[in-house]
Amino acid sequence: MAEAAAPAPAAHRWQAVAVLVFGACVIGLSPILVRLTDTGPASAGFWRLLFALPLLAVMTVRTSGPLGRPSKVAALAGVMFALDLGFWHYGIKYTSVTNATVLSNLTPVVVTAFAWIFLKQRPRGLFLVAVAVAITGATLMAAEKGGGPGIDPPLGNALSATTALWYALYLVAIGEGRKNEGASRLMFWSSAVGLPLVLLGALVLREQIIPASAAGWAACIGLGLMHVAGQGSIAWAMGRLPTSTASVVVLVQPVVAGYLGWILFAEAIGPIQALGAAVCLAGVVLAQGASRAKAEVSPSA
Template identity: 40%
Template sequence: MSSSASSPHLAQRWALAALILGALAIAFSPIFVRLSEVGPTATGFYRTMLAVPPLWLVWHLRPARKATAPGTSRMPPLGVLLLPGLLFAGDLFFWHLAIQYTSVANSTLLSNFAPVIVTLGAWLLLGERITGAFLVALLVSIFGAMMLVGSSFQLGGDYVFGDLLALTTACFYGAYMIAVAKLRGSHGSQEIMLWSSLVSGIVLLPMAWLMGETFLPATLNGWAVLFGLAWVSHALGQSLIAYALGHLPASFSSLVVLVQPVAAAFFGWLWLGESLGSLQIAGGVVVLGGILLARRAQLK
């Protein structure tokens, strides 16, 4: 009894550890993007396309499954091939565009409203039970994110268009997480990540060309930044999150990903010399407190 009863709990613990580690890996992405020597959309292209080789290697070396019936194609269904990749491409495109039309603080906060989108989608499309305690935890975490941004957040004025782009980013990333969570019921995280990254790269390439962005890094350090973004933040970070979505509720997972802006603020202070005031530190603590409340509300 103990082994069978503990097995789901053990899987949840591993998934939670993967989720937190994935969020921390993604937290490096603002630093990589800041240091990139190419345009914002081109950076998104390299982020996804340079991740394809290691993702393919992991997928190719995965444990063999039962042989498929003769005449059955191993090509994944169209939904796996297209939907997550299109949604993630939209997330990257609108996120990088938002930064050009609004403040970094505004774009950071508004794009992190994705847990609201995921919670609604998880309830409507995935049949997840959303408790009142979880909604309280969601509000606490969002309030903490607002504290993390602090007085830098501004509404109205010249930022309205950029703010709408940032909210669009949240919608795309929220829909991406819902799509991955839905597909994880029948497909492995390696398969989903491989094809979605390939599709995202194919979509972002002509966008970068049409926007006339700088496309090739000027130095070896510029290439190192792009490989770091692709392999650490995307191949590792997003793959760990995709794995976790197969074992944890999507609503809870999206909330845990709010560890990302907390860690990004810390990394920015540590490596880029960005200021980190008492209000931001308190906001990070509130976000983590909200995540702990959500864990008690959503996980058994």
């Protein structure tokens, strides 16, 4: 997880996809663990990054040498990730689960538009169809979640929609950073930069910061391990895959979260939600196929 990035040969492309899917599945644990932390929304993000840092530091030193100083792109990724954590957690608090899920999953649209406009990476028509299919699936998954309208829907909707922007910019930053940095170093410094920001947010909002139970502490530690394994795998894979493709593949996260909620908290999965999961996964597979076809046409992809 620490090698300098290089475009993946065709023979290793599926390995990168598999690692990306694994990372997305691990990150799917996030909503479950956040619920168990017994802390405020931003505070859960603080503990997540704090418990991840020692392991990331050891991995970085063992694979890349001294920690050094953060690059500009790593610092940018840290700021974007801190904003993503805060906006996402509070979006869930203020609006319905349906709206929060749908709006935050617009990340592939933002990434694709950003790559097209600023990085001159024009998407294929089939890829745009795949993005639409995947987001439709995520929307169907959210349709049966319910959870009430929320205590302040306009604010929650705005926070959730902005979450898609922050996470998209985080993925773009990680994708650019992986061209010159190893995944472990990039993850360490982005986490170190984001750590004080989420703590500041928790203090300003007067959250419950210290977990109230042993189970809460265990969930916080679990969030740290999840961050290393999940976001670390995503960062590694993004050194070998287009950012736009990665942004669609990580949509397996709500699928995993939905089924874990069903298993652990008896949150029902109706036929529409099950259909949504299938449609979302179909979009992910279609996006990967479209991206691979483009790579076969253009050796530089």
